[in-house]
Amino acid sequence: MSQIPQPFVPVESNDPMVVPKRVAMVRPDTRPTIRRREEKFVMTFPHLIIREVIMFQVVVIGLAVIALLFNAPLEGLANPLETPNPSKAPWYFLGLQELLHYFPPVVAGVVIPGLVVVALVVIPYARINLVAGPLWSGDRAKLRNGIAAVTVALTVLFAAFQCWAIVVPTLMVAAAMFVARGEGKGQPFRRFLTQVTLPEWIMTWFVLVATVLTLIGTFFRGPGWSLVWPWNMYPPA
Amino acid sequence: MSSFQLSALGALIRNSAVYRSIIRHGVANTNRNRSLVVFENLFLHVHPVKVREKTLKFSHTYWLGGITLVASFVLIVTGIFLMFYYHPSVPQAYRDMKELMFVVDNGVFYRNMHRWAAHLMVFGALLHMLRVFYHRAYKPPRQFNWVVGVILLLVTLLLSYTGYLLPWDQLAFWGVSVGTNMAKEAPLVGKPLRFLMLGGNIVSENALLRFYVLHCVVLPTVLLLFLSVHIWRIRKDGGVQGPPEKDASDEVEP
Numbered sequence: 102m103s104q105i106p107q108p109f110v111p112v113e114s115n116d117p118m119v120v121p122k123r124v125a126m127v128r129p130d131t132r133p134t135i136r137r138r139e140e141k142f143v144m145t146f147p148h149l150i151i152r153e154v155i156m157f158q159v160v161v162i163g164l165a166v167i168a169l170l171f172n173a174p175l176e177g178l179a180n181p182l183e184t185p186n187p188s189k190a191p192w193y194f195l196g197l198q199e200l201l202h203y204f205p206p207v208v209a210g211v212v213i214p215g216l217v218v219v220a221l222v223v224i225p226y227a228r229i230n231l232v233a234g235p236l237w238s239g240d241r242a243k244l245r246n247g248i249a250a251v252t253v254a255l256t257v258l259f260a261a262f263q264c265w266a267i268v269v270p271t272l273m274v275a276a277a278m279f280v281a282r283g284e285g286k287g288q289p290f291r292r293f294l295t296q297v298t299l300p301e302w303i304m305t306w307f308v309l310v311a312t313v314l315t316l317i318g319t320f321f322r323g324p325g326w327s328l329v330w331p332w333n334m335y336p337p338a
Numbered sequence: 339m340s341s342f343q344l345s346a347l348g349a350l351i352r353n354s355a356v357y358r359s360i361i362r363h364g365v366a367n368t369n370r371n372r373s374l375v376v377f378e379n380l381f382l383h384v385h386p387v388k389v390r391e392k393t394l395k396f397s398h399t400y401w402l403g404g405i406t407l408v409a410s411f412v413l414i415v416t417g418i419f420l421m422f423y424y425h426p427s428v429p430q431a432y433r434d435m436k437e438l439m440f441v442v443d444n445g446v447f448y449r450n451m452h453r454w455a456a457h458l459m460v461f462g463a464l465l466h467m468l469r470v471f472y473h474r475a476y477k478p479p480r481q482f483n484w485v486v487g488v489i490l491l492l493v494t495l496l497l498s499y500t501g502y503l504l505p506w507d508q509l510a511f512w513g514v515s516v517g518t519n520m521a522k523e524a525p526l527v528g529k530p531l532r533f534l535m536l537g538g539n540i541v542s543e544n545a546l547l548r549f550y551v552l553h554c555v556v557l558p559t560v561l562l563l564f565l566s567v568h569i570w571r572i573r574k575d576g577g578v579q580g581p582p583e584k585d586a587s588d589e590v591e592p
Contacts, residue, residue, distance in 0.1 A: 142388040146366060146375040149389050150382065156401050160408040164455050165447075172446065173453035175439065178432045179511035181540065188512035191502050193460055193495060198516065210520035211528070221488045224471070225481035304471055 186324045187334075195318030196311050202326050203264040217307075224300075233298035237282050248278055266317055267310050274306040384573050398580035402469050406462035409455045410565070414558065416452040424504070426550035428543040431506040456498050463494050475579035483571040486564055493561050500553035503546060514549075515541050 114120045200209035252275040259267040285291030323329030363374035373387040424434045438445030476484040503514045522528050537544030
């Protein structure tokens, strides 16, 4: 008892009950490959591969040229009885070594680096990093008081340890945050500042502080960790 | 048609049974063969066959992750060369440095290259991290890859730091002494951890041997492991993410 199949007749209608419209739900946090706009694609080979090869060659040749021009340092044989003054860790630890000058070792050597690593790990899981808009787009009065309070607290804390290398960048960043309150009409840099989000301000503050501390530790610290000019780091005996 | 295939020798090689057993597709002058170049190759197959054109722009990633990757590749190659001439013992390690500088052919060149590539790798990793942060490329679905990146940064610092001791000169010895004195301050675990790292209470030949093993075996293995995850996840999370894009809701259909 097989029925004869109905012949297929295309129906043209604007009534959704007759011709259903397909709807795609796209969550706002989905990957960027799901987009309504048509993206232009190119073949990975040759377009991307050739650029990767060129980048590889540029880096290797650049390193080779530097290796031909500059010798890696080598001092005398290690002698546990003869401490060089100053004795310094590798450059990427000199920011921490500079902190050691202001704070007790457990703070500079354990607490602060530990906090930095934890802060880095939680970045993508902190809600503020996912939703933040321009800094002054929210409750402006509340924000003004908040920034002022945090700035004063940080300044007092670090000034108590006479750590001006952190106080000065902190005040600079706070000043820039208040500069960003306006419209920034006709001034490209100020207009750019108005768009910066709170997480970006915090990261910029951290990078600035870390850079200043590292530069001081690298170039401006001499015997007994005293402040010196770079050319007096190892004074003639 | 490439000139390589047009030459008689090129045709001979390309049509030989051996070549065709290795490279199983023809000349990459059709999109089909260009696809096969990518996904028939172990080393290229993490790439998609096609990429969004805008990802080719220099300002998309500034190539910082790639530069860091190339630096680590240079470090592995030059590091293996250096291992042929290095004994992790006191004072032979220092003598080997002198040997590299004055006796071994190109020894000074490879040592220099290893040193500067190490600085490039640390610096490149830091800059890459900042680029990813300011481009907000840590957003879902990339959260976990950011965490893998933080682990890779720490492994990079540890690699650089363990390598710092190996020349066994004053710079190395006191640099590591200063650093490990900081680790001592950690509550409870600090002193035992330092003892474990140094194989004693001071930086000695035990410390040199341990740092050597960490630097040449343990940490490179950990690095390669997490690096593989990192690069694989880039592909799985939808490719390299450049500057922040407008939300899909802001976009107008063409």
